[in-house]
Amino acid sequence: MKLTFYKYQGTGNDFVMIDNRQQIFDKNNTKLVAELCDRRFGIGADGLILLENHPKLDFKMVYYNADGNESSMCGNGGRCITAFAKQLGIIKNKASFEAIDGLHHAIVENDIIKLQMQDVVSVENHQDHVFLNTGSPHHVQLESNLKELAIKEVGPKIRYGQPYNEAGANVNFVNKLSENIFQVRTYERGVEDETLSCGTGVTAVAIAMFEIGETKSNLVTLQTEGGKLQVTFEKQNDIFRNIWLIGPAIHVYKGTITC
């Protein structure tokens, strides 16, 4: 089969995007998804995203990690699919779409996409880390020397360790640069490697830093290996609402592949 795909990246978190409105893609073919995401034998990406029709909303988003398995919400992917929908002429500068964690609204301002994330109702503040779910599960811990951090060794130990085990969590290491600017490195579940940024991850970091008092600002800048992201939110009665993930989403190239 000849497959047309679009390569997108959001602060270095990259995706194979497929217009699946005609339902042409074999969604149960985990091996195919992993092969397409393979950086040596395939196109290469952190994940694969299907854009599908929705009966009421602009579109539906289906997300797969690079290991080929469908997974939880991808924040950078949500920003990239919004840019993709605009490129396809499905939307102009606003979108409402369904993802695995529910309804999302998005706003396009040139290359910058603002994506509304689901509310966060629980933030677990542990002794040496914070755990919360921003559409995907995230472990957040402060780490002063991110430059020297052996993330490929330390990341999996936490991702597979207690209490996450096989189901796992994404692991975010944070260094505070100023009152409302934090440097972040992320080891991602399902990619099983460091990604240059993680959208639900930086959202988790911003909320976690506010929760533990490392910032009093509700507009937080996250410096990732792949670039700058911003997160805004409001905390009302112990619930974090009106959460927006803001940053670039770039079309890299369009291609075809026989598979």
Ligand SMILES: N[C@H](CCC[C@H](N)C(=O)O)C(=O)O
């Ligand atoms: N790997 C994550 C999903 C993608 C998250 C990330 N790419 C983002 O931008 O939020 C997980 O399995 O929980």
